[in-house]
Amino acid sequence: MAYINFKEERHSINNQIINRKKNNENIMKYILKNKENVMDYTPCKEYSFKNFEGIEFGKDGILDEADFRIIESKDILCTKFIDCNFKNIKYKDCNFIGCVFENCNFYKGGVIFENCSFIKEGTEKLPSLNNKDNLGCSFYKCNIYSKFMNCDLSLALFEECEIINTSFQLTYMKKCIIKNCELDKINFKDCNLSGFKTLSCYIIDLDFTDEDKTKFDEKTCFDKIIPREKTKQEYEGIYMTYETLSDKFKENNLPDNSSEYYYLGKVFERKSLKKITPKIGSYIYWISCGYGQRALFPVVTSISIMIIYTILYLFIGVKVGDETIRLSIGYLSSTNLKEILSVINEAFNLSVGMFAGVGCINSEPIPRTYMLANTEMLLGILMMGVGVATLIKKAKNN
Incomplete structure (x- = not known):
């Protein structure tokens, strides 16, 4: 790979x-x-x-x-x-x-x-x-x-x-x-x-x-081809060139090289898109798995999702034991660093549990974060599937 x-x-x-x-x-x-x-x-x-x-x-x-x-x-x-x-x-x-x-x-x-x-x-x-x-x-x-x-x-x-x-x-x-x-x-x-x-x-x-x-x-x-005019027509031309090269490397049984030029081509294809819906779809495809060519992208994206949800839980509210905690200026100023780090750890533990779909231990979402927890669980299921599919695709290429 x-x-x-x-x-x-x-x-x-x-x-x-x-x-x-x-x-x-x-x-x-x-x-x-x-x-x-x-x-x-x-x-x-x-x-x-x-x-x-x-x-x-x-x-x-x-x-x-x-x-x-x-x-x-x-x-x-x-x-x-x-x-x-x-x-x-x-x-x-x-x-x-x-x-x-x-x-x-x-x-x-x-x-x-x-x-x-x-x-x-x-x-x-x-x-x-x-x-x-x-x-x-x-x-x-x-x-x-x-x-x-x-x-x-x-x-x-x-x-x-x-x-x-x-x-x-x-x-x-x-x-x-x-x-x-x-x-x-x-x-x-x-x-x-x-x-x-x-x-x-x-x-x-x-x-x-x-x-x-x-x-x-x-x-x-x-x-790599460096664009000059940065117009839709130029991006389309560069995309077609990379696609042609990708096909030729594949024809010569060089899958790693083919994958690299396929990836570069998809990047320029995304830049050439003007309509919002296809462009958003291309961005999601890129971020989630690097157009199926970057095996580390699903890992990085998954960790990023868990960190983002950890922050949301902290500022909207998370239940630790019998206490509901929400980070605010007042809470931060009246609490020592050790307790703050402990709460962050519990929130991250909750986020990982929701993302992996295995539940939680000491911490749990409060009613106002139920929707967050559900969406994170759905994203976790999707990202696991995307990650496995990307690895299988890269393994087949090799």
């Missing part, structure tokens, strides 16, 4: 980003010093080991995919693209190794990557047995409108990007990290998102159109 600790996840992701950047930088320096020793790739002379700044790639206008410029079977190594524009262009069977895209625009008719790889796993360093470079590509402050088809984006890093109307189909995105980005109209189809993570991203529309299944694992994590 563990829940996702988002604070720990954020700390872990930030450490991963720092280590990944150091790793990429060291490997790229090594490759640049040992270009002739690079194995498995034939560096393209036109595009490899260069810095392109303010260059446009592709065709002008807004074109159909059939009219895109095609770049095919190129190995592009350790190249930086800065302030470049990519438009109406298709990369097919290309390898982008250690490439950095900074302040680039992938726009107009869009950019297609088909059968492309953005990761280098093998190493030229010795000893090479069981050692991997794990060199991924980086995208910084880019505007991306693209289609990735049968690509490998593993270990890719996206930071401060706008990824809009972009599709990932049959694409490996293992250990890919997306940080401080805006994701709008993102579609995944039969992808591998093992170890995939988002951090401080604003997700507007997320969709899965799987024919088989997009793969999640225990390390897959989507960070």
